[in-house]
Amino acid sequence: MDSFDQLSASEKAEASELQRMIAIEQQKAQFQAQVHTFTDVCWDKCVDSPGSKLDHRTETCLVSCVERFIDTTLTITNRFTQMVQKGAH
Known part of the structure; x- marks a missing residue:
C-alpha cells in the first residue's frame, strides 16, 4: 500500500497543495x-560593444528581438493550451 493512501484527508490536501506550489515555483x-x-541571445545578436547608451540600431534590434520572443512565446503557449484543452475533452 502506498504511504500517500495512509494519510488523512487534511494531510492529503496539504500534500496536494504543496505539490501545486512546487509546480508553480518550477514554472517560475x-x-x-x-x-x-x-x-543572452538578444545581447549577443544586437550589442557589438557596450557603451554609455544604446545607439539607434542596437535599440531597434533589441526591441525587435524582444517582440519576436514575446510573439513566439504567446504562440507556443496558446498552442499548448489548445492541446491540453483538446486532451481534456
Whole structure:
C-alpha cells in the first residue's frame, strides 16, 4: 500500500497543495531560465560593444528581438493550451 493512501484527508490536501506550489515555483524557474537565455541571445545578436547608451540600431534590434520572443512565446503557449484543452475533452 502506498504511504500517500495512509494519510488523512487534511494531510492529503496539504500534500496536494504543496505539490501545486512546487509546480508553480518550477514554472517560475523555467520562465526565468528562458528570460536569461533570451537576454543572452538578444545581447549577443544586437550589442557589438557596450557603451554609455544604446545607439539607434542596437535599440531597434533589441526591441525587435524582444517582440519576436514575446510573439513566439504567446504562440507556443496558446498552442499548448489548445492541446491540453483538446486532451481534456
